[in-house]
Amino acid sequence: MHNATIKDLSMQLAARKISSVELSGHFINRIKHLNKKYNCYITLAEDISLRQAKAADQLRAAGKGQPLTGIPIAWKDIFCTRGWLTTCGSKMLSNFVAPYDAHAVEQLNGAGAVIIGKTNMDEFAMGSSSETSFYGPVRNPWNPDTVPGGSSGGSAAAVAARLAPGATGTDTGGSIRQPAALSGICGLKPTYGVVSRYGMIAFASSLDQGGPMARAAEDLALLMNAMAGFDARDSTSLERAREDYARDLGKPLKGLKIGLPKEFFTQGAAPGVMKAIEAAMAEYRKLGCETVEVSLPNMKLAVPVYYVLAPAEASSNLARFDGVRYGYRAPEHSDLTDMYLKTRAQGFGAEVKRRILIGTYVLSHGYYDAYYIQAQKVRRLIARDFAQAFKRCDVIMGPTSPTTAFKLGEKMNDPVQMYLNDIYTIPANLAGLPGMSIPCGFDEKGLPVGLQIIGDLFAEARMLGVAHQYQLATDWHARAPAGIE
């Protein structure tokens, strides 16, 4: 049951071959049995999950089932889920039971999906390895000595280990795509504004975007159909007509122009990664696509720009955690200022504090123009590069991450090395473009390689079709880590 895709499970539920109570119970049992090994879940709430499953079965019985009715979904612990502990991977929120649902949660619950658990993540989504969590590091199912990527590493590992058929993540600088790549699954970061940020704990508001993670592109399309949509409570949510993200899945690829940014192919990706990417390009050519060289000349500036904008916005967003209205409060303090100082010193981990300090510095008096405004200007240059590139191609492809999964602890003491993991993913966030990662092979260590597909604004349906056609011709996405049957 746990090896089936969401689409298969949906058909089995529709045919009443299985019930959601059986299916959800099966995943809960697997999680109880295997979570010790991977640490991908922070919280289970079996009673809530099974209540939802029962309601889903009743909907199906009444003929009111939708594609996701009864499907268990793992939620990154950054999404507020009413009645569930919602920690964001932080001690600061280790006692926070969300009093309301995020918009994306409402949408999937409304479609009858079951919340199977809340997944582990880098604290406040700040990281590329899922090691900064207050709840301990997540381990990669392909090799438990390595990281699953981050920050949505718990969701990625859960899907890879068959502890959920699908999951959600958020992507500020690559946090859906990079863990999808390192964990050998599929993940999509939609165009900025397509999925509401309401109830998604804010990190860097001009970049944060929620999206789906699963084992097949067609499953991502099913999840997108429920997750996307206008929401007045998010001031940057886009008012657009509903669309069917599965509409291009069957579209042949003949004549599709794939842009290959030369900077993606010359800047430092590991040989094992490049070999798999080249093989994927050969496969796409076999499917009738044409590859053309394009250029993103300002790409090397993306990481520096991001490490001004994201910490600046984070330092502002995280000012709300002061021990007054929710979350942790330091037990001992002399006065109000001391309470703030100690609450934040004790409640936040090292990486979060580091980013708050960087952000506070770049926004402080005398530095704002030199850092924040300059970064916003360079951001526009990067966005313009993409606009130029898309005049010559339909989609852009390249590696998702410069390396495959690295060892736990390897980059924890060197923030700059950790930040460079996101060199290929950050540009799409800065430009607001949709980006996805799909499995396209393995390196010499047997670790999965992710192929990144970047589309123009609102090109998600086309990108999902481009991914799905590749997945019809190859089986990388269907491979399971050793020992997981």
Place this chain on the structure above:
Amino acid sequence: MIPYAAPIFKVFAAVMALKLDDVKRVAHLARVAIDEAEAQAVLAQMNDVFGLIAQMQAVDTRGVEPMSHALDVTQRLRADSVTEADQSAAFQSVAPQVEGGLYLVPKVIE
């Protein structure tokens, strides 16, 4: 693993260099208590990061509009009417300390 990275950035880091007092000052502005040892450790790491950031400071951006939003949309307006129900009890149920509908904090006025 990423061979081009480290050496280039160290050069910039030497040029920039924040001082320990800068770290202590921003830590206080951000209301994060920090001790001497922690400040020392963070200083080195912040200088590495600012070394990275220095690359974008050299770029000529004269005449370029800052980009604050990916799609350059403007703020949506709505009618000035009540849309939210009163949920103060639910929201206060997760607060560290409340009394009579008020959030309690240490005394600020003598």
